[in-house]
Amino acid sequence: xxxxxxxxxxxxxxxxxxxxxxxxxxxxxxxxxxxxxxxxxxxxxxxxxxxxxxxxxxxxxxxxxxxxxxxxxxxxxxxxxxxxxxxxxxxxxxxxxxxxxxxxxxx
Amino acid sequence: xxxxxxxxxxxxxxxxxxxxxxxxxxxxxxxxxxxxxxxxxxxxxxxxxxxxxxxxxxxxxxxxxxxxxxxxxxxxxxxxxxxxxxxxxxxxxxxxxxxxxxxxxxxxxxxxxxxxxxxxxxxxxxxxxxxxxxxxxxxxxxxxxxxxxxxxxxxxxxxxxxxxxxxxxxxxxxxxxxxxxxxxxxxxxxxxxxxxxxxxxxxxxxxxxxxxxxxxxxxxxxxxxxxxxxxxxxxxxxxxxxxxxxxxxxxxxxxxxxxxxxxxxxxxxxxxxxxx
Numbered sequence: 001x002x003x004x005x006x007x008x009x010x011x012x013x014x015x016x017x018x019x020x021x022x023x024x025x026x027x028x029x030x031x032x033x034x035x036x037x038x039x040x041x042x043x044x045x046x047x048x049x050x051x052x053x054x055x056x057x058x059x060x061x062x063x064x065x066x067x068x069x070x071x072x073x074x075x076x077x078x079x080x081x082x083x084x085x086x087x088x089x090x091x092x093x094x095x096x097x098x099x100x101x102x103x104x105x106x107x
Numbered sequence: 108x109x110x111x112x113x114x115x116x117x118x119x120x121x122x123x124x125x126x127x128x129x130x131x132x133x134x135x136x137x138x139x140x141x142x143x144x145x146x147x148x149x150x151x152x153x154x155x156x157x158x159x160x161x162x163x164x165x166x167x168x169x170x171x172x173x174x175x176x177x178x179x180x181x182x183x184x185x186x187x188x189x190x191x192x193x194x195x196x197x198x199x200x201x202x203x204x205x206x207x208x209x210x211x212x213x214x215x216x217x218x219x220x221x222x223x224x225x226x227x228x229x230x231x232x233x234x235x236x237x238x239x240x241x242x243x244x245x246x247x248x249x250x251x252x253x254x255x256x257x258x259x260x261x262x263x264x265x266x267x268x269x270x271x272x273x274x275x276x277x278x279x280x281x282x283x284x285x286x287x288x289x290x291x292x293x294x295x296x297x298x299x300x301x302x303x304x305x306x307x308x309x310x311x312x313x314x315x316x317x318x319x320x321x322x323x324x325x326x327x328x329x330x331x332x333x334x335x336x337x338x339x340x341x342x343x344x345x346x347x348x349x350x351x352x353x354x355x356x357x358x359x360x361x362x363x364x365x366x367x368x369x370x371x372x373x374x375x376x377x378x379x380x381x382x383x
Binding site for chain 1: 161191210211234262263267
C-alpha cells in the first residue's frame with residue numbers, strides 16, 4: 001500500500017472524481033470469475049474489480065484498495081474479505097472521511 | 108531565616124529553606140503545573156482518542172522537550188488506531204510492526220511482559236486488520252505508538268465505526284464549544300447553532316447573529332433576570348444604543364420563536380427562559 005498517496009473512500013458516484021488515482025471501496029460481491037469480481041457499491045451501482053487474488057464468496061462484502069481505472073472499475077492491489085454481515089457507510093460519510101485521509105484531495 | 112537541617116517545618120517552609128540557591132525543589136509546594144500553553148486545562152491527557160495515522164502525523168507538538176502531541180488543541184497521550192498490520196517482527200521481549208490504516212503508516216511496538224501479551228500477539232498476523240490501543244510517543248521528530256493492546260478485528264463494522272468515531276471526536280473538539288471562538292472576532296456558521304442561552308459573546312460588528320447574541324445577553328443580564336415580568340422592548344433598545352431598533356425587534360421575534368424568551372404580562376415585556 002503506497003501511503004504517499006493515501007486512498008479516499010469511494011462509492012460508484014464518487015469514484016468518478018478519482019479516476020487514475022488510488023481509492024478504497026467496499027463492495028458486496030455479486031459474481032466472482034477468475035479474479036474479476038462484479039460487486040455492488042454502497043450506493044447501489046455496479047463496480048468491476050479486477051486482479052482479485054483471494055477467493056471471496058458471493059454475497060460477502062469485500063474491501064479493495066487499488067487504482068480506479070475507469071469510473072466503474074478498480075484494479076485491485078489489496079483485497080480483504082469483510083464477511084457476510086457488514087453495515088456499510090453511506091455516500092455522505094465516505095466524503096466526510098476524505099479530509100482525514102488526504103489533504104490534497106479537492107472535492 | 109533558615110538554620111540547621113532540623114528546621115524543616117513542612118512544605119510551606121521548603122522554599123525558604125532552599126531559597127538561598129543550590130538545588131531548588133521545583134513545584135514541590137506549588138499547585139500542579141499547568142499542562143502547557145494554550146491547551147485545554149482539563150486533564151484530557153487521560154483520555155483515549157480515536158485517531159487516524161494522518162491526524163497523528165499532522166499533530167502539533169505541545170512542547171519541544173516533552174515530546175507530547177496535541178490534536179485539535181487537546182493534549183494526546185493514549186490513542187486508538189484501526190488498520191492493517193504489516194511487517195510484523197517478533198523479538199524476544201517485544202513485537203514490532205507497522206500499522207497502515209489507509210491514511211498513513213506508523214510504527215507500533217508491543218512489549219510482552221506476560222504470557223497473555225504473547226498470546227495476544229500470536230493471534231495477529233501480517234495483513235490482518237487490528238485495533239491498536241496505546242501511547243503516542245515521539246522521538247527525534249518521529250512518531251510511533253507503544254501499544255498496550257492489539258486485537259484482531261473480527262467484525263469489520265469496527266473499521267467503519269472507528270472512522271466515524273474519529274470524525275465525531277474531531278467535530279466535538281473543533282465545533283463543540285462555539286464560545287471559545289468568541290475572542291477571535293471571527294463569527295463562523297457554527298455560532299448560528301444556539302448551544303446555551305447564557306452565551307454573552309460580544310462581537311465588534313453588527314451582523315445578524317451578533318444582534319441576536321446582544322439581545323439575548325441583555326435579557327440574560329444578572330441585574331434584571333430576576334424580574335418576574337422581565338423587561339420591555341424599549342429597555343433592550345436603550346441598552347443597545349449602537350444597534351438599529353428594527354434589528355433588535357427582529358431578533359426578539361426570532362428568540363421567541365426559538366423558545367429562548369417569552370412574553371410575560373403583555374406583548375412588550377419579555378423574559379429569558381434561563382432561571383435567574
